[in-house]
Amino acid sequence: MRAGRAGREPVPGGAQASPPSGNLVVAGVGGQGVILASNLISQVLLDAGYDVKKSEVHGMSQRGGTVVSHVRFGPEVHSVMLEPGAADWIVAFEWEEGLRALSYLKPDGVALVSTERRIPPAAMLDHRDLTLDYAGLGEVPPGVVAVDTFAVAGDAAAAAPVVAQTVLIGALSRLLAFSSESWQEAIALWVPPKALAANLTAFERGRALFTDAGAAGAAATAPHGASAAGASSGGGALDGAALSPEGALAGLVPTLRIERSWCKGCEICVAVCPERCLVLDNLDVAVLAHPQRCTGCELCAWLCPDLAIDVGLVRAAGLAGRPS
């Protein structure tokens, strides 16, 4: 496995300006824009004069299930489906889905895999750290490139995280080296107008991944989840002045018990907390980011649809001992 770092990597597999034919697999989970991305890629290929056939599987996509799309192009395409080991390029919007799609990759093919991670609902029970390094799983084709799409997209994905995946389209445009304009036209055709500017920015940053130095943020090698749960979960220093009077008298402070494996990241607690104590961490799990502000009002517990939050009083000393 290699990681793309802005402007430092040669184009993996070499740029192909007009390949005679080719096969792509676009993989991800529901809501990531897999279908849109494969439509967009097909559009570029159609505009370039190829015969293009596309198929897709999106059965449980609305519940975060697997979505995979096959795109085949050439002078004339008969079958819409790929055999395993037949894909020249894989674009995977999710880390594990990338792994699932790898069986389709040719030995010399290139897979652009986002390090974004979506834990499937069935695996939420244990909230295991599902961080897998592909290299630990045996034979991995050399052309697998991990891209931290959020880091590369930067502020372009601030309004809508899904825009980050356009980074991979930008990177793909270096491999399938049709003109940048033809890619941009396809993006303009398929992306909603209000999101167009952000998508074009992400596209350019993805393109810059393999060439122009310094144009984009560095892409990290570690997938999301490999790092600690985020600075927010550590909590800050205890601010005694903010404690509720009754609790302070008894030496107790209100705090939350959040069942991480039950939280589905709906953000209701974040929105209803009058003191804005809660945030979602990088695994979309609610954490008490500002324990010193918590008044113990219990709104979050009452309105949590996942029964994941309990509010209670604990000894202030216990909180003060929390690592910051």
Added chain:
Amino acid sequence: MKLESALRPPAGGPGPGGAGRSPEEPEPSAEKRFLRHGMMPHMLCPGCGHGIVFEAMLRALAGRYESLDEVAFVAGIGCSSRVVGYVDACTLHTTHGRPLTFATGLKLARPELTVVVVTGDGDGLSIGGNHLIHAARRNVDLTCVLFNNEIYGMTGGQLAPTTITGAYTSTSPAGNAESPFDAARLVEAAGATFVARAQSYRPRDFEELFLRALDHKGFSFVEVMTDCTEYFGRTNRLGNGADLLFSQARMEPEIDADLAGRPTLKQLAAKPVRPVLEMGVLHESNRGTLEEAMHLLGARS
């Protein structure tokens, strides 16, 4: 997983692997002891209002019961009905639309049980609409909680008899042309002796109404307005779970002022949102129950 282990909370309280809690964490709330911990987390979508109502039901029961051995939950089919699978009581997951028929039989056979029927707007008003009005007519001593999210969530967001006019669903792509049922008024007209309406935005009010419904002798009905984020909210572009939740209280000045800052709900007037409904106890009366008419001994007095 064996049933026994599915019912018991893991050692050291609920949590991944039953790992001991760190000392600064509070104890789990009392209502958590009524959960089948092995089944959690539940299958409801992120932000689904059903979970809020479910927890409120458990909280109300936790304040009253030491164990739920004498409480039976009967449910039909649908997202709402699935919640009974997570409560450690006597539970029946029955056929679509028929929880009230099963519950009627259960209550007549075991009058000492407290029987709670959990149903949804599709299950209770469409597929089982007939059973609902007849259960109300018979005045069986049941408590029926109808989760009204105005859509068929489990089957893919189809039009329900409670879908408000103009709303988009997967089977009304041009907007719903029909008028919705007023479930509470329907059941009242059919003869229910306790009718109330609550909303997931105010779970504490629902708890109170639910307890009053449990106390009531005769057919008690609580309609609770909840939100379907994945189908109703998304199809109608109403925002996420928090947006939908806040929109339930949009007639209140301070909430309304806050809504203006939530981009998805800015043009609320142009959106298909449910009208402002009367909440609280809508009807209360007393007449003989079916158990009394059938001279069943041991009926709850």
